[in-house]
Amino acid sequence: MRDFAALLPGLQKIVIDAGAAILPLYANGCRMAHKTDGSPVTEADHAAEAVLLAGLAALTPDIPIVSEEQVAAGHRPDCSGGLWWCVDPLDGTKEFINRTGEFAVSVGLIAGDYPVLGALSVPVQGLAYLGGVDLGSWRIAGDERRKIQMRPAPADGLTAMISRSHRDGAQADAALAARGVTKTVSCGSAWKFGLIAEGTADIMIRYGRTCEWDTAGGQAIIEGAGGAVQTLEGARLTYGKPDFGNSAFQVLAA
Incomplete structure (x- = not known):
């Protein structure tokens, strides 16, 4: 059985390096x-995708990589082996363009x-945030x-x-109101998963279209921190669908 925990240090370096590749373009402007x-x-x-593809290929040469911009260009690797990387090189491109500073690099490893x-x-x-099912999560x-760990439900509402x-x-x-939410915090990108995992907030519900690379990394971190990412019917969000599309989903304490 593969030792997933052994991949964490290398994975941490890869996503931080990919983020570092973005910063000069954020500071100086880009096409x-x-x-x-x-x-x-x-x-x-x-630029971030190039760093991620090279880094993940070096870390795990045998594991295929599904990356958002590669898929957009028509490149879809064979993931029939059941183990594959799901990559969003710059989640929150609108936040990047609008200069809110709230964009993220997101990587998840899918098994089954x-x-x-x-x-x-x-x-x-x-x-940076790092985590995995049965491994824990870190900031x-x-x-x-x-x-980090998801916080208990506050007495004054979620x-x-x-x-x-x-x-x-x-x-x-x-x-959200039906689930006892009394406050909201706005944020762009998959950073929301990290903020929930560390206890800044308690819940998120998303109805609009998202893709698997938008949620894969965040879901593993949430689950490592004691939470769940589910369909609105309560089933764990799954990966490897033909169009890589997600249904509406919720993030909450398990």
């Missing part, structure tokens, strides 16, 4: 285009139908590495993370 689905893509997406390892870096904030800030750029409207507001 932007639009993909066939209308979503934006920048030179920074491709579920993520078993995850890593996020939030380069402008100097943060890394410079030389500080701290184990705090929900909501997307800064993709609001789900009245449907999501009603669902």
Whole structure:
């Protein structure tokens, strides 16, 4: 059986290096285009992806890599072996373009139908998150590495993370209210998973379209911190679908 924990130090370095590749382009500006689905893509997406593809190939030469921009270009590797990396080189491209500093690099390792390892870096904030099912989760800030855990439900009500750029409207507001949410915090990108895992907030519900690379790394970190990422019907979110699309989902304490 593969020792997933042994991959964590290398994975941490890879996502931090990918984030470092983005920062000069964030500071100085870079070219932007639009993909066939209308979503934006920048030179920074491709720079981070190059670092991730090279780093993961060196770390695990036998494990295929599904990466957002590679898929957009028509490259889809054979993942029938059941173990594959799911990569978003720059999650929150709109946050990058709008200069909020809330974009992230996200990587998850999928085994079977579920993520078993995850890593996020939030380069402008100097943060990274790392975790895995049955392994625990950590927040890394410079030389500080701290184990994190989802917090118990506060007596005065739950705090929900909501997307800064993709609001789900009245449907999501009603669902959050029904779950006892009394406060909301806006944030862009997969960083929301890290903030929930470390106890800054308690819950997130997402109705709009997302893809598996948007959630894979974050799901592993949430599950390592004692939480769950589920469909609205309560089933664990799965991976490897033909279009890599997610259904509506919720992040909450297990």
